[in-house]
Amino acid sequence: MDQPTVGILHPGSMGAAVAACAAANATAVLWSTAGRSPDSRARAKRFGLEPVSTLHELLDRCDVVISLCPPAAAEDLAREVAAHSYAGLYVEANAINAERAVQIASLLGPEATVVDGGVVGSPPVKGKTPALYLSGRVAATERVAALFAGTAVRTKVLGTDIGMASALKLSYASFQKTSRVLVALAIGLAREHGVDQELVHIASLRTDSYLSETEYVAKTAARAWRWGPELEEAADMLAAVGLPPEMLRAAASTLARWHDAKDDGELTLTEALDRLAHS
Template sequence: MTEVGLLHPGSMGAAFAAQLRAQGTTVLWCPVGRSDASRQRAERAGMEAVDDLGQLLRRVDLVVSLCPPAAAEEVAAEVAKHGFRDRTYVEANAITPQRVRAVAACLPGAAVLDGSVVGSPPVGGKQPTLYLSGSPRHVALVADLFEGTDVQTRSLGNEIGQASALKLAYSSYQKASRVLAAVAYGVADANGVADELLQIAAKRTGSYLTETDYIPKTAARAWRWAPELEDAADLLAESGLPDHFMREIAAALHRWDEVHDGSLTVSRALELLSSADDRHTDARTS
């Protein structure tokens, strides 16, 4: 396989594309309706732009969907309109197993794989894992595609939904714990005991409470994390587990909806977090 389609190149998708390009694989993308930031990421990754989605789909045998989670079904529906059949579609977004199955139903003529990425983008030696579930033959095809790259692949079995369930289970802890750490630091700071809180947290290894510089980074990722944790809450409810606390964490992240980079200060991030009235303020001016 020498040509792959990638929808759409965010930071993770572009990094995946760069890994494939280093192996000699042509990675196509469609710039129609995409931002200048997406264009720049695609250019840096060596991706080849095509005129429209139809042209992309006519050329490739495999499509990887790495888009904002809320758009997963919409992206699959657009692909389905072009008669994508007898080829492979990797649904690699952080969505519920039920939504992955909806994507598969939308593409009945394609081999839809459930995929999820755990880890940071494969840049600077980082090696995320792409978990896959679905048809063993098509899982092996994707594994071969990434062989020799910094993207590790792991098969979880034949059942659609396993990879997404694993991702949301991990996200439930990994992302929610950082929001809880920001809230805990915020209340300590508001009451003049932030330094003491950090001293307590420093006695425990691996505590997010000691990573206050991560608060602005969490704020900058809130627009992506909130929908993901809302899907995690849906999965908790489907599994008969309490979901209200995960929904409240997602709601807390929505207070940072207008933040799109990590340049704001810790104090400004906490100000936005503590005041619902400020959640639509453009924090980047601070």
């Protein structure tokens, strides 16, 4: 199979790193500079992505397009692509619920081939090896899997139904992200009563307790702007199947208190807990 030309839409920290992995099995990996921030430009340059001036040029040149953006922007981005009558392979890899994944596939119409994707893990840098779960037509998922063969992005095909990969991603996120929010609340409560070190000590006696990993509180705060919308998506999925969504909605509401900590890699545990208590 000939190596495709790949486009990455909105190359954030995850998208740019994933796209860079795809470059190993692609002719080129493109991104559109239109309307993008200096940070995005610097990130794309660091990962060796090839700039083009417009989305139209990107879609015209690319056989495969990967959408990795904040959940709230997923459908608007798909509409922009659909408006150009894109007829290639579209990898919908955002943290959205299964119903929205199906809607996006419908929105792109019969011209495009849509693969549903869900990334579990950290961006593929510094030895990290996230998994990209896929669902959709067999030939299409095989093509995406081939794109990442031999790279730090591991792929696994779940089935042929659009929505399966999104459902797995959000099922995992509903535990993994909410548990980190509970850690912040537990440590914050203990700190207010002067027993936070004892709490961490108790938790450290268990090898499987997030409570002993206090460094994740500040990391959670810095990622809250992304994690909150993901949990809202997961809550929608719970409600759709008759399961109670309140736990995840409450966690999303808690994460909203850290809205001004976006991507703050210098945030300390004390600063994160102070913001949580006083926002």
